[in-house]
Amino acid sequence: MEIFIDSADVKEIQEAWDMGVIDGVTTNPSLAAKTGRNYDETIKEIAKIVDGPISAETVSLDFAGMMKEAYHFAKMHKNIVVKIPMTEVGLRAVKQCASEGIKTNVTLTFSANQALLIAKAGGTYVSPFVGRFDDISEEGMQLIEHIRQIYDNYDFKTKILVASIRNPIHVRDAALIGADVATIPLSVIKQLTKHPLTDIGIQKFLEDWKKVPQ
Numbered sequence: 752m753e754i755f756i757d758s759a760d761v762k763e764i765q766e767a768w769d770m771g772v773i774d775g776v777t778t779n780p781s782l783a784a785k786t787g788r789n790y791d792e793t794i795k796e797i798a799k800i801v802d803g804p805i806s807a808e809t810v811s812l813d814f815a816g817m818m819k820e821a822y823h824f825a826k827m828h829k830n831i832v833v834k835i836p837m838t839e840v841g842l843r844a845v846k847q848c849a850s851e852g853i854k855t856n857v858t859l860t861f862s863a864n865q866a867l868l869i870a871k872a873g874g875t876y877v878s879p880f881v882g883r884f885d886d887i888s889e890e891g892m893q894l895i896e897h898i899r900q901i902y903d904n905y906d907f908k909t910k911i912l913v914a915s916i917r918n919p920i921h922v923r924d925a926a927l928i929g930a931d932v933a934t935i936p937l938s939v940i941k942q943l944t945k946h947p948l949t950d951i952g953i954q955k956f957l958e959d960w961k962k963v964p965q
Contacts, residue, residue, distance in 0.1 A: 752926045755804070755934040757914065759783045761796050763937045768800050770940070775804035777878075777914065777934040779834065779858070791827070798828040806856045806876075808834035809844075817844040825853045832856045832875060837865050842872045849873030856912060863897040870907035876932065881925075882915030891915070892924045899929050919943050 753774040756767045759782040767773045776797055783790045794807050805828070809820040821833040821844065832854040835841045841857065848855045849872065856876040857869045861884070869877045879898060881891030898911055910931035916922060919942050925933045935943075 752930055753803075753932040754940070755806075755912070755932055756940065757782070757916070757934040757936050759786050759788075759790075759793055759797075760937075761786075761793065761800070764797055765800050767937055767940055772940065773801070773803070775806075775830075775832075775932070775934075776801050777806040777834070777856070777912070779806075779808050780810060794824070794827060794831070798830060801830075803830060804832045804854070804876075805830050806832045806834045808858065809836075812836075812838070812840065814840050814843055814847075817841065818847060821848055821853055821855075834858050834878075837861075837869065842868055845869065845872040845874050849875075858914070861894070863894065863901055866898040866909075866911075867901055870902060870905075870909040874909045876910045876912040878912045878914040878934075880915035881913055881921055882917040885917065892921065892928065895925060895928050895930055 754772055755775040755777050756764055756773045757777050758764055759778040764776055797805055807824040809817050811817045811820055817835060824831045824833050833848060834856045835844050837857050837860045845855045845857060854875040856878055857874045858878045860866055860877050860879045866877045879894050884891030895913055912932040912934060913925040913930045914934050916933055916935050916939060922933050922935060922943060
């Protein structure tokens with residue numbers, strides 16, 4: 752399973768990249784707003800750091816606007832993946848992008864039926880939002896299981912990119928189910944490195960080392 756960092760903060764992305772564990776980046780308007788920086792400049796800077804897929808999101812709701820933004824982002828860098836919302840118009844844009852070799856990531860996906868249509872339209876990635884299901888007391892990872900089964904049934908090539916990840920359990924379950932990608936905030940990536948027995952073991956080694964003649 753590939754790991755992307757879900758962030759538009761260049762410092763966070765650099766830190767995660769230096770750890771050697773991320774394969775790509777996803778951004779969105781909410782994350783971009785937190786940085787207070789120009790979006791295009793941020794995407795270009797990210798592309799200099801990360802050698803992997805970088806999702807840049809469209810904000811237009813009409814077909815012409817979506818395609819204008821898609822062309823704009825696609826020209827920025829070879830690793831750019833155009834993020835498009837899951838709507839009827841969005842599916843049309845996904846199909847057009849696929850026909851022109853532009854990679855897409857279809858966002859705000861909340862059902863297996865939506866994921867089926869995204870695969871039919873030729874989406875490169877589908878982004879189911881598991882955390883938002885958990886927020887309303889539903890099991891978000893069950894959606895990932897359903898999409899995985901449907902895609903395997905028909906050998907769809909669209910990659911399942913698990914989004915809205917809130918904790919390490921989401922990451923573990925995504926990997927167990929067989930998701931292709933998990934996009935994770937830096938805070939959760941750091942949580943993945945932690946285990947109390949690791950800390951205890953390090954402390955024990957250090958204490959014992961003090962007893963070794965120097």
